[in-house]
Amino acid sequence: MSSPPREAFGARFALEPGYLNTASIGVPPLDAVAAVHAALDRWQGGVDRPSSFEPAIAATRKAFGDLVGVPSSSVACGTTVSQLIGTVASSLPRGARVLVAREDFTSVTLPFVAQGHRVDVVPLDQLVSAVDGHDLVAVSVVQSADGRMVDLDALRATGAPVLLDVSQALGWYPVSLAWADFVVGVAYKWLMAPRGAAWLAVRPDRLDSVVPVAANWFSDPSQTSYGADLVLAPAASRLDLSPTWFAHAGAAVTMPWLATLDLAAVRDHCAGLADAVLTGLGLPPAGSAIVSLDVPAIPGVRSSIRAGRVRLAFHLYNTSEDVDLVLKALT
Known part of the structure:
Protein backbone atom coordinates (compact mmCIF):
# COMPACT_ATOMS: atom_id res chain seq x y z
CA MET A 1 0.00 0.00 0.00
CA SER A 2 1.18 3.53 -0.74
CA SER A 3 -0.48 5.41 2.11
CA PRO A 4 0.71 5.12 5.73
CA PRO A 5 -1.53 3.13 8.08
CA ARG A 6 -4.46 4.98 9.51
CA GLU A 7 -4.82 5.17 13.28
CA ALA A 8 -8.27 5.22 14.87
CA PHE A 9 -9.40 4.70 18.45
CA GLY A 10 -6.07 3.07 19.34
CA ALA A 11 -5.87 0.68 16.37
CA ARG A 12 -4.00 0.80 13.05
CA PHE A 13 -5.50 0.04 9.64
CA ALA A 14 -3.79 -0.54 6.30
CA LEU A 15 -6.41 0.89 3.95
CA GLU A 16 -6.31 3.50 1.23
CA PRO A 17 -8.45 6.65 1.29
CA GLY A 18 -11.88 6.26 -0.24
CA TYR A 19 -12.88 2.92 1.30
CA LEU A 20 -16.55 3.45 2.18
CA ASN A 21 -17.82 -0.10 1.87
CA THR A 22 -17.89 -1.35 5.47
CA ALA A 23 -21.59 -2.15 5.13
CA SER A 24 -20.42 -4.91 2.75
CA ILE A 25 -17.01 -5.86 4.17
CA GLY A 26 -15.25 -4.33 7.16
CA VAL A 27 -11.50 -3.74 7.15
CA PRO A 28 -9.62 -5.40 10.04
CA PRO A 29 -7.06 -3.66 12.23
CA LEU A 30 -3.50 -4.81 11.76
CA ASP A 31 -3.39 -6.77 15.01
CA ALA A 32 -6.43 -8.81 13.95
CA VAL A 33 -4.71 -9.65 10.67
CA ALA A 34 -1.65 -10.72 12.65
CA ALA A 35 -3.79 -12.99 14.82
CA VAL A 36 -5.28 -14.72 11.77
CA HIS A 37 -1.82 -15.11 10.22
CA ALA A 38 -0.58 -16.67 13.46
CA ALA A 39 -3.49 -19.11 13.41
CA LEU A 40 -2.71 -20.03 9.81
CA ASP A 41 0.93 -20.57 10.73
CA ARG A 42 -0.09 -22.93 13.54
CA TRP A 43 -2.39 -24.78 11.14
CA GLN A 44 0.43 -25.06 8.62
CA GLY A 45 2.68 -26.50 11.29
CA GLY A 46 0.09 -29.01 12.49
CA VAL A 47 0.26 -27.81 16.09
CA ASP A 48 -3.43 -26.94 16.69
CA ARG A 49 -6.27 -29.00 18.12
CA LEU A 261 -14.56 1.82 23.36
CA ASP A 262 -16.90 4.71 24.02
CA LEU A 263 -19.36 3.69 21.33
CA ALA A 264 -21.22 6.97 21.64
CA ALA A 265 -18.00 8.64 20.50
CA VAL A 266 -17.64 6.08 17.71
CA ARG A 267 -21.23 6.78 16.63
CA ASP A 268 -20.61 10.53 16.63
CA HIS A 269 -17.48 10.05 14.53
CA CYS A 270 -19.08 7.75 11.95
CA ALA A 271 -22.44 9.51 11.67
CA GLY A 272 -20.69 12.87 11.70
CA LEU A 273 -18.68 11.96 8.59
CA ALA A 274 -21.78 10.62 6.84
CA ASP A 275 -23.75 13.75 7.72
CA ALA A 276 -20.89 15.91 6.43
CA VAL A 277 -21.40 14.32 3.01
CA LEU A 278 -25.15 14.95 3.16
CA THR A 279 -24.83 18.58 4.23
CA GLY A 280 -22.10 19.12 1.66
CA LEU A 281 -24.60 18.02 -0.98
CA GLY A 282 -27.34 20.24 0.42
CA LEU A 283 -29.22 17.32 1.99
CA PRO A 284 -30.48 17.04 5.59
CA PRO A 285 -28.35 15.03 8.07
CA ALA A 286 -29.61 11.55 8.95
CA GLY A 287 -27.56 10.59 12.01
CA SER A 288 -26.55 7.24 10.50
CA ALA A 289 -23.16 5.86 9.44
CA ILE A 290 -24.73 4.68 6.16
CA VAL A 291 -25.64 7.12 3.39
CA SER A 292 -27.72 6.31 0.31
CA LEU A 293 -27.33 8.66 -2.67
CA ASP A 294 -29.12 8.85 -5.99
CA VAL A 295 -25.90 9.50 -7.95
CA PRO A 296 -23.71 7.61 -10.43
CA ALA A 297 -20.82 5.50 -9.17
CA ILE A 298 -18.27 7.78 -7.50
CA PRO A 299 -14.74 7.65 -8.99
CA GLY A 300 -11.99 6.87 -6.47
CA VAL A 301 -14.46 5.65 -3.84
CA ARG A 302 -15.15 2.03 -2.87
CA SER A 303 -18.88 1.71 -2.31
CA SER A 304 -21.85 -0.51 -3.16
CA ILE A 305 -25.05 -0.19 -5.17
CA ARG A 306 -28.12 -1.07 -3.11
CA ALA A 307 -31.73 -0.61 -4.24
CA GLY A 308 -30.45 1.28 -7.28
CA ARG A 309 -28.54 3.87 -5.23
CA VAL A 310 -24.93 4.37 -4.18
CA ARG A 311 -24.41 3.28 -0.58
CA LEU A 312 -21.58 4.80 1.43
CA ALA A 313 -20.63 3.49 4.87
CA PHE A 314 -18.37 5.41 7.26
CA HIS A 315 -16.62 3.48 10.03
CA LEU A 316 -14.21 4.50 12.77
CA TYR A 317 -11.20 4.24 10.42
CA ASN A 318 -12.65 6.78 7.98
CA THR A 319 -11.68 10.45 8.12
CA SER A 320 -12.60 13.82 6.63
CA GLU A 321 -10.29 12.91 3.74
CA ASP A 322 -12.90 10.37 2.64
CA VAL A 323 -15.64 12.99 2.88
CA ASP A 324 -13.59 15.35 0.72
CA LEU A 325 -13.10 12.63 -1.92
CA VAL A 326 -16.86 12.14 -2.19
CA LEU A 327 -17.74 15.82 -2.29
CA LYS A 328 -15.00 16.65 -4.79
CA ALA A 329 -16.22 13.90 -7.12
CA LEU A 330 -19.88 14.91 -6.84
CA THR A 331 -19.60 18.70 -6.80
Whole structure:
Protein backbone atom coordinates (compact mmCIF):
# COMPACT_ATOMS: atom_id res chain seq x y z
CA MET A 1 0.00 0.00 0.00
CA SER A 2 1.18 3.53 -0.74
CA SER A 3 -0.48 5.41 2.11
CA PRO A 4 0.71 5.12 5.73
CA PRO A 5 -1.53 3.13 8.08
CA ARG A 6 -4.46 4.98 9.51
CA GLU A 7 -4.82 5.17 13.28
CA ALA A 8 -8.27 5.22 14.87
CA PHE A 9 -9.40 4.70 18.45
CA GLY A 10 -6.07 3.07 19.34
CA ALA A 11 -5.87 0.68 16.37
CA ARG A 12 -4.00 0.80 13.05
CA PHE A 13 -5.50 0.04 9.64
CA ALA A 14 -3.79 -0.54 6.30
CA LEU A 15 -6.41 0.89 3.95
CA GLU A 16 -6.31 3.50 1.23
CA PRO A 17 -8.45 6.65 1.29
CA GLY A 18 -11.88 6.26 -0.24
CA TYR A 19 -12.88 2.92 1.30
CA LEU A 20 -16.55 3.45 2.18
CA ASN A 21 -17.82 -0.10 1.87
CA THR A 22 -17.89 -1.35 5.47
CA ALA A 23 -21.59 -2.15 5.13
CA SER A 24 -20.42 -4.91 2.75
CA ILE A 25 -17.01 -5.86 4.17
CA GLY A 26 -15.25 -4.33 7.16
CA VAL A 27 -11.50 -3.74 7.15
CA PRO A 28 -9.62 -5.40 10.04
CA PRO A 29 -7.06 -3.66 12.23
CA LEU A 30 -3.50 -4.81 11.76
CA ASP A 31 -3.39 -6.77 15.01
CA ALA A 32 -6.43 -8.81 13.95
CA VAL A 33 -4.71 -9.65 10.67
CA ALA A 34 -1.65 -10.72 12.65
CA ALA A 35 -3.79 -12.99 14.82
CA VAL A 36 -5.28 -14.72 11.77
CA HIS A 37 -1.82 -15.11 10.22
CA ALA A 38 -0.58 -16.67 13.46
CA ALA A 39 -3.49 -19.11 13.41
CA LEU A 40 -2.71 -20.03 9.81
CA ASP A 41 0.93 -20.57 10.73
CA ARG A 42 -0.09 -22.93 13.54
CA TRP A 43 -2.39 -24.78 11.14
CA GLN A 44 0.43 -25.06 8.62
CA GLY A 45 2.68 -26.50 11.29
CA GLY A 46 0.09 -29.01 12.49
CA VAL A 47 0.26 -27.81 16.09
CA ASP A 48 -3.43 -26.94 16.69
CA ARG A 49 -6.27 -29.00 18.12
CA PRO A 50 -9.96 -28.06 18.17
CA SER A 51 -9.52 -27.02 21.79
CA SER A 52 -6.84 -24.50 20.72
CA PHE A 53 -9.58 -22.18 19.51
CA GLU A 54 -11.77 -22.37 22.60
CA PRO A 55 -10.29 -19.20 24.21
CA ALA A 56 -11.02 -17.19 21.04
CA ILE A 57 -14.57 -18.54 20.85
CA ALA A 58 -15.17 -17.71 24.50
CA ALA A 59 -13.80 -14.21 23.92
CA THR A 60 -16.10 -13.51 20.98
CA ARG A 61 -19.13 -14.90 22.81
CA LYS A 62 -18.45 -12.62 25.79
CA ALA A 63 -17.70 -9.61 23.60
CA PHE A 64 -20.93 -9.99 21.63
CA GLY A 65 -22.79 -10.13 24.93
CA ASP A 66 -20.98 -7.05 26.18
CA LEU A 67 -21.78 -5.14 22.98
CA VAL A 68 -25.52 -5.90 23.08
CA GLY A 69 -25.85 -5.82 26.87
CA VAL A 70 -26.39 -9.46 27.85
CA PRO A 71 -24.29 -12.10 29.68
CA SER A 72 -22.24 -14.54 27.63
CA SER A 73 -24.48 -17.38 28.83
CA SER A 74 -27.24 -15.89 26.67
CA VAL A 75 -25.16 -15.98 23.48
CA ALA A 76 -25.01 -18.78 20.90
CA CYS A 77 -22.35 -18.95 18.17
CA GLY A 78 -23.20 -19.64 14.54
CA THR A 79 -21.95 -18.84 11.07
CA THR A 80 -24.47 -16.54 9.36
CA VAL A 81 -27.44 -14.39 10.26
CA SER A 82 -29.80 -16.44 8.09
CA GLN A 83 -28.75 -19.67 9.80
CA LEU A 84 -29.38 -18.27 13.27
CA ILE A 85 -32.66 -16.63 12.31
CA GLY A 86 -33.62 -19.90 10.64
CA THR A 87 -33.22 -21.61 14.02
CA VAL A 88 -35.64 -19.12 15.55
CA ALA A 89 -38.04 -19.38 12.61
CA SER A 90 -38.14 -23.17 12.80
CA SER A 91 -38.99 -22.96 16.50
CA LEU A 92 -42.07 -20.78 16.11
CA PRO A 93 -45.50 -22.43 16.08
CA ARG A 94 -46.62 -23.47 12.62
CA GLY A 95 -48.28 -20.59 10.81
CA ALA A 96 -47.02 -17.95 13.23
CA ARG A 97 -47.61 -14.32 12.26
CA VAL A 98 -44.33 -12.48 11.74
CA LEU A 99 -44.04 -8.76 10.99
CA VAL A 100 -41.11 -7.49 8.90
CA ALA A 101 -40.10 -4.26 7.18
CA ARG A 102 -40.59 -4.12 3.43
CA GLU A 103 -37.09 -2.77 2.81
CA ASP A 104 -35.24 -5.19 5.10
CA PHE A 105 -32.45 -7.56 4.13
CA THR A 106 -33.61 -10.98 2.95
CA SER A 107 -31.51 -12.84 5.54
CA VAL A 108 -33.94 -11.38 8.09
CA THR A 109 -37.17 -12.00 6.20
CA LEU A 110 -36.79 -15.17 4.13
CA PRO A 111 -36.15 -17.68 6.95
CA PHE A 112 -39.71 -17.03 8.15
CA VAL A 113 -41.13 -17.29 4.64
CA ALA A 114 -39.29 -20.58 4.08
CA GLN A 115 -40.86 -22.02 7.25
CA GLY A 116 -44.33 -21.26 5.93
CA HIS A 117 -45.19 -18.64 8.51
CA ARG A 118 -47.57 -15.80 7.74
CA VAL A 119 -45.21 -12.93 7.02
CA ASP A 120 -46.76 -9.46 6.99
CA VAL A 121 -44.70 -6.79 5.25
CA VAL A 122 -45.04 -3.08 6.03
CA PRO A 123 -42.89 0.02 5.43
CA LEU A 124 -40.30 0.57 8.15
CA ASP A 125 -41.99 3.73 9.39
CA GLN A 126 -45.22 1.76 9.95
CA LEU A 127 -43.63 -1.17 11.76
CA VAL A 128 -44.25 -0.03 15.33
CA SER A 129 -47.91 0.80 14.68
CA ALA A 130 -48.52 -2.61 13.07
CA VAL A 131 -47.23 -4.95 15.80
CA ASP A 132 -50.59 -5.96 17.28
CA GLY A 133 -51.57 -9.57 16.65
CA HIS A 134 -48.10 -10.74 15.64
CA ASP A 135 -46.12 -13.53 17.27
CA LEU A 136 -42.79 -11.89 16.41
CA VAL A 137 -41.45 -8.67 14.92
CA ALA A 138 -38.19 -9.23 13.01
CA VAL A 139 -36.25 -6.17 11.88
CA SER A 140 -32.74 -4.81 11.35
CA VAL A 141 -31.78 -2.07 13.79
CA VAL A 142 -30.06 -0.25 10.91
CA GLN A 143 -31.32 -0.88 7.40
CA SER A 144 -28.73 -2.32 5.04
CA ALA A 145 -29.83 -0.43 1.93
CA ASP A 146 -29.95 3.12 3.23
CA GLY A 147 -28.97 3.31 6.91
CA ARG A 148 -32.41 4.17 8.30
CA MET A 149 -32.85 3.12 11.93
CA VAL A 150 -35.79 1.52 13.68
CA ASP A 151 -37.17 3.38 16.69
CA LEU A 152 -36.00 0.93 19.37
CA ASP A 153 -37.62 2.79 22.25
CA ALA A 154 -41.00 2.82 20.53
CA LEU A 155 -40.66 -0.82 19.52
CA ARG A 156 -39.78 -1.84 23.08
CA ALA A 157 -42.73 0.10 24.45
CA THR A 158 -45.15 -2.03 22.42
CA GLY A 159 -44.20 -5.12 24.43
CA ALA A 160 -44.23 -7.18 21.24
CA PRO A 161 -41.81 -10.14 20.92
CA VAL A 162 -38.89 -8.98 18.76
CA LEU A 163 -35.90 -10.31 16.86
CA LEU A 164 -33.34 -7.60 16.13
CA ASP A 165 -30.57 -7.90 13.54
CA VAL A 166 -27.65 -5.69 14.60
CA SER A 167 -25.36 -6.60 11.69
CA GLN A 168 -25.37 -3.03 10.32
CA ALA A 169 -25.29 -1.41 13.76
CA LEU A 170 -23.01 -3.28 16.13
CA GLY A 171 -19.53 -1.79 16.12
CA TRP A 172 -20.54 1.83 15.53
CA TYR A 173 -23.94 2.24 17.18
CA PRO A 174 -24.30 1.78 20.96
CA VAL A 175 -27.19 -0.49 21.98
CA SER A 176 -28.55 -2.08 25.14
CA LEU A 177 -30.83 -4.92 24.09
CA ALA A 178 -31.34 -7.24 27.06
CA TRP A 179 -35.08 -6.56 26.66
CA ALA A 180 -35.21 -8.09 23.16
CA ASP A 181 -36.26 -11.72 22.73
CA PHE A 182 -33.55 -12.40 20.13
CA VAL A 183 -30.55 -10.39 18.88
CA VAL A 184 -28.46 -11.58 15.96
CA GLY A 185 -25.33 -10.16 14.33
CA VAL A 186 -22.51 -11.09 11.98
CA ALA A 187 -18.75 -10.63 12.25
CA TYR A 188 -17.47 -9.40 8.92
CA LYS A 189 -19.01 -5.95 8.59
CA TRP A 190 -18.76 -3.36 11.36
CA LEU A 191 -17.09 -5.84 13.74
CA MET A 192 -14.20 -6.02 11.24
CA ALA A 193 -13.57 -9.75 11.57
CA PRO A 194 -13.32 -12.56 9.01
CA ARG A 195 -16.50 -13.92 7.48
CA GLY A 196 -17.79 -17.14 9.03
CA ALA A 197 -18.91 -16.14 12.52
CA ALA A 198 -22.25 -14.84 13.81
CA TRP A 199 -23.99 -14.73 17.18
CA LEU A 200 -27.49 -15.03 18.56
CA ALA A 201 -28.45 -13.63 21.95
CA VAL A 202 -31.54 -15.30 23.41
CA ARG A 203 -33.41 -13.85 26.37
CA PRO A 204 -33.34 -16.52 29.11
CA ASP A 205 -37.12 -16.91 29.27
CA ARG A 206 -37.20 -17.70 25.54
CA LEU A 207 -34.38 -20.25 25.47
CA ASP A 208 -36.48 -23.36 26.10
CA SER A 209 -38.72 -22.43 23.17
CA VAL A 210 -35.85 -22.59 20.66
CA VAL A 211 -35.12 -25.99 19.13
CA PRO A 212 -31.42 -26.76 18.48
CA VAL A 213 -32.15 -27.84 14.91
CA ALA A 214 -28.44 -28.19 14.13
CA ALA A 215 -27.44 -29.95 17.36
CA ASN A 216 -23.86 -31.19 17.05
CA TRP A 217 -20.79 -32.21 18.97
CA PHE A 218 -19.88 -28.60 19.83
CA SER A 219 -23.30 -27.75 21.26
CA ASP A 220 -23.20 -30.88 23.46
CA PRO A 221 -21.58 -29.95 26.81
CA SER A 222 -20.48 -33.57 27.32
CA GLN A 223 -18.69 -33.46 23.92
CA THR A 224 -18.77 -37.24 23.65
CA SER A 225 -18.89 -36.82 19.83
CA TYR A 226 -20.62 -40.16 19.34
CA GLY A 227 -23.99 -41.72 19.95
CA ALA A 228 -27.60 -40.54 19.91
CA ASP A 229 -28.06 -39.08 23.39
CA LEU A 230 -29.07 -35.41 23.20
CA VAL A 231 -27.52 -33.54 26.11
CA LEU A 232 -28.45 -29.84 26.16
CA ALA A 233 -26.39 -27.19 27.86
CA PRO A 234 -28.36 -24.99 30.28
CA ALA A 235 -27.05 -21.89 28.47
CA ALA A 236 -27.60 -20.59 24.94
CA SER A 237 -24.53 -22.55 23.83
CA ARG A 238 -26.96 -25.46 23.28
CA LEU A 239 -27.70 -23.70 19.98
CA ASP A 240 -24.06 -23.44 18.88
CA LEU A 241 -22.81 -24.59 15.53
CA SER A 242 -19.34 -26.02 15.26
CA PRO A 243 -17.37 -22.77 14.86
CA THR A 244 -15.37 -21.50 11.92
CA TRP A 245 -12.07 -21.31 13.72
CA PHE A 246 -10.18 -18.64 11.80
CA ALA A 247 -13.12 -16.24 11.86
CA HIS A 248 -13.06 -16.36 15.66
CA ALA A 249 -9.27 -15.89 15.67
CA GLY A 250 -9.77 -12.46 14.11
CA ALA A 251 -12.99 -11.61 15.93
CA ALA A 252 -11.34 -12.36 19.28
CA VAL A 253 -9.14 -9.33 18.63
CA THR A 254 -11.61 -6.84 17.19
CA MET A 255 -14.69 -7.50 19.31
CA PRO A 256 -13.20 -7.23 22.83
CA TRP A 257 -11.45 -4.04 21.68
CA LEU A 258 -14.71 -2.58 20.37
CA ALA A 259 -16.42 -3.48 23.64
CA THR A 260 -13.93 -1.24 25.52
CA LEU A 261 -14.56 1.82 23.36
CA ASP A 262 -16.90 4.71 24.02
CA LEU A 263 -19.36 3.69 21.33
CA ALA A 264 -21.22 6.97 21.64
CA ALA A 265 -18.00 8.64 20.50
CA VAL A 266 -17.64 6.08 17.71
CA ARG A 267 -21.23 6.78 16.63
CA ASP A 268 -20.61 10.53 16.63
CA HIS A 269 -17.48 10.05 14.53
CA CYS A 270 -19.08 7.75 11.95
CA ALA A 271 -22.44 9.51 11.67
CA GLY A 272 -20.69 12.87 11.70
CA LEU A 273 -18.68 11.96 8.59
CA ALA A 274 -21.78 10.62 6.84
CA ASP A 275 -23.75 13.75 7.72
CA ALA A 276 -20.89 15.91 6.43
CA VAL A 277 -21.40 14.32 3.01
CA LEU A 278 -25.15 14.95 3.16
CA THR A 279 -24.83 18.58 4.23
CA GLY A 280 -22.10 19.12 1.66
CA LEU A 281 -24.60 18.02 -0.98
CA GLY A 282 -27.34 20.24 0.42
CA LEU A 283 -29.22 17.32 1.99
CA PRO A 284 -30.48 17.04 5.59
CA PRO A 285 -28.35 15.03 8.07
CA ALA A 286 -29.61 11.55 8.95
CA GLY A 287 -27.56 10.59 12.01
CA SER A 288 -26.55 7.24 10.50
CA ALA A 289 -23.16 5.86 9.44
CA ILE A 290 -24.73 4.68 6.16
CA VAL A 291 -25.64 7.12 3.39
CA SER A 292 -27.72 6.31 0.31
CA LEU A 293 -27.33 8.66 -2.67
CA ASP A 294 -29.12 8.85 -5.99
CA VAL A 295 -25.90 9.50 -7.95
CA PRO A 296 -23.71 7.61 -10.43
CA ALA A 297 -20.82 5.50 -9.17
CA ILE A 298 -18.27 7.78 -7.50
CA PRO A 299 -14.74 7.65 -8.99
CA GLY A 300 -11.99 6.87 -6.47
CA VAL A 301 -14.46 5.65 -3.84
CA ARG A 302 -15.15 2.03 -2.87
CA SER A 303 -18.88 1.71 -2.31
CA SER A 304 -21.85 -0.51 -3.16
CA ILE A 305 -25.05 -0.19 -5.17
CA ARG A 306 -28.12 -1.07 -3.11
CA ALA A 307 -31.73 -0.61 -4.24
CA GLY A 308 -30.45 1.28 -7.28
CA ARG A 309 -28.54 3.87 -5.23
CA VAL A 310 -24.93 4.37 -4.18
CA ARG A 311 -24.41 3.28 -0.58
CA LEU A 312 -21.58 4.80 1.43
CA ALA A 313 -20.63 3.49 4.87
CA PHE A 314 -18.37 5.41 7.26
CA HIS A 315 -16.62 3.48 10.03
CA LEU A 316 -14.21 4.50 12.77
CA TYR A 317 -11.20 4.24 10.42
CA ASN A 318 -12.65 6.78 7.98
CA THR A 319 -11.68 10.45 8.12
CA SER A 320 -12.60 13.82 6.63
CA GLU A 321 -10.29 12.91 3.74
CA ASP A 322 -12.90 10.37 2.64
CA VAL A 323 -15.64 12.99 2.88
CA ASP A 324 -13.59 15.35 0.72
CA LEU A 325 -13.10 12.63 -1.92
CA VAL A 326 -16.86 12.14 -2.19
CA LEU A 327 -17.74 15.82 -2.29
CA LYS A 328 -15.00 16.65 -4.79
CA ALA A 329 -16.22 13.90 -7.12
CA LEU A 330 -19.88 14.91 -6.84
CA THR A 331 -19.60 18.70 -6.80
